[in-house]
Amino acid sequence: MGYTAEYENSFPIEGGNFDEAGVVSLRVKSILKELGFPGDIQRRAAIATYESELNIISYARSGHVRLRVGPHQIRIDAEDQGPGIEDIELAMKDGYSTASDRIREMGFGAGMGLSNIKRCSDTFEITSERDKGAHLKMLIDTQ
Amino acid sequence: MILASLVEQLNLTVRCCGERLDQNVTGGYVGDLLSDVIAHSDRGNVWITRQSHHNIVAVAELKEHAGIIVVLGRNPEDETVRRAEEVGIPILTTELSGFEVAGKLYEFLHR
Numbered sequence A: 001m002g003y004t005a006e007y008e009n010s011f012p013i014e015g016g017n018f019d020e021a022g023v024v025s026l027r028v029k030s031i032l033k034e035l036g037f038p039g040d041i042q043r044r045a046a047i048a049t050y051e052s053e054l055n056i057i058s059y060a061r062s063g064h065v066r067l068r069v070g071p072h073q074i075r076i077d078a079e080d081q082g083p084g085i086e087d088i089e090l091a092m093k094d095g096y097s098t099a100s101d102r103i104r105e106m107g108f109g110a111g112m113g114l115s116n117i118k119r120c121s122d123t124f125e126i127t128s129e130r131d132k133g134a135h136l137k138m139l140i141d142t143q
Numbered sequence B: 001m002i003l004a005s006l007v008e009q010l011n012l013t014v015r016c017c018g019e020r021l022d023q024n025v026t027g028g029y030v031g032d033l034l035s036d037v038i039a040h041s042d043r044g045n046v047w048i049t050r051q052s053h054h055n056i057v058a059v060a061e062l063k064e065h066a067g068i069i070v071v072l073g074r075n076p077e078d079e080t081v082r083r084a085e086e087v088g089i090p091i092l093t094t095e096l097s098g099f100e101v102a103g104k105l106y107e108f109l110h111r
Helices: A023-034 A039-059 A101-105 A113-120 B003-010 B034-040 B055-063 B078-087 B098-110
Strands: A007-014 A062-069 A073-081 A123-129 A133-141 B013-016 B027-030 B045-049 B067-070 B091-093
Touching: A007 A023, A007 A039, A023 A039, A023 A062, A023 B055, A039 A062, A039 A073, A039 A113, A039 A133, A039 B034, A039 B055, A113 A123, A113 A133, A113 B034, B003 B098, B013 B078, B027 B098, B034 B055, B045 B055, B045 B098, B055 B067, B055 B078, B078 B091
Parallel strands: B027 B045, B045 B067, B067 B091
Antiparallel strands: A007 A062, A062 A073, A073 A133, A123 A133, B013 B091
């Protein structure tokens, strides 16, 4: 994106560890609150982070979420090492999910995560390489 | 209506954060799919669910819910209660179904 981030932090996420689900998104929310962003921006960024976090926990071996705050935008990158997303267009469809029964039983894997991210970000891009991992890039305009 | 009146009217069991029942309830949402709740519930809502595992706490905290009502007599895990206490999200339980709780809440809020 080529701007100097005014704030930057990166949070590691362990695949399969549902105990920690939400930890990173709540951190992101409280950081943005401390930086003085309005509630709406905090919530949108936190939801986008939550869904990315859950994707990593549900499907990948490991990954991280990187938060960067620039003068006009908040940028969130979620990168993982895992199977990748085979069909991105299909994955974006509401209700489509490859989650296991165990994941679904907990109420995850509803197939709504990526559309939630899309709704909460101003720009949303997914890149993925099979058997390597996925990279979700989310931008939220703040001005 | 405040959460305390709902507790009284529906005879809910307060599992934690009894000191935070003075919050205003803006509405409610019924759901067991976490992403659905994230997408469609609003700040100040009570979340009515049959999920009782500890991941519900982070969702309620993210969405700034007034509280969580765990229905059908399901018993929240100790870890759920511990985490909810930590972040101040009241957890209420009832033998009633989600349908009954939602119906009554709707009536209270719209009469």
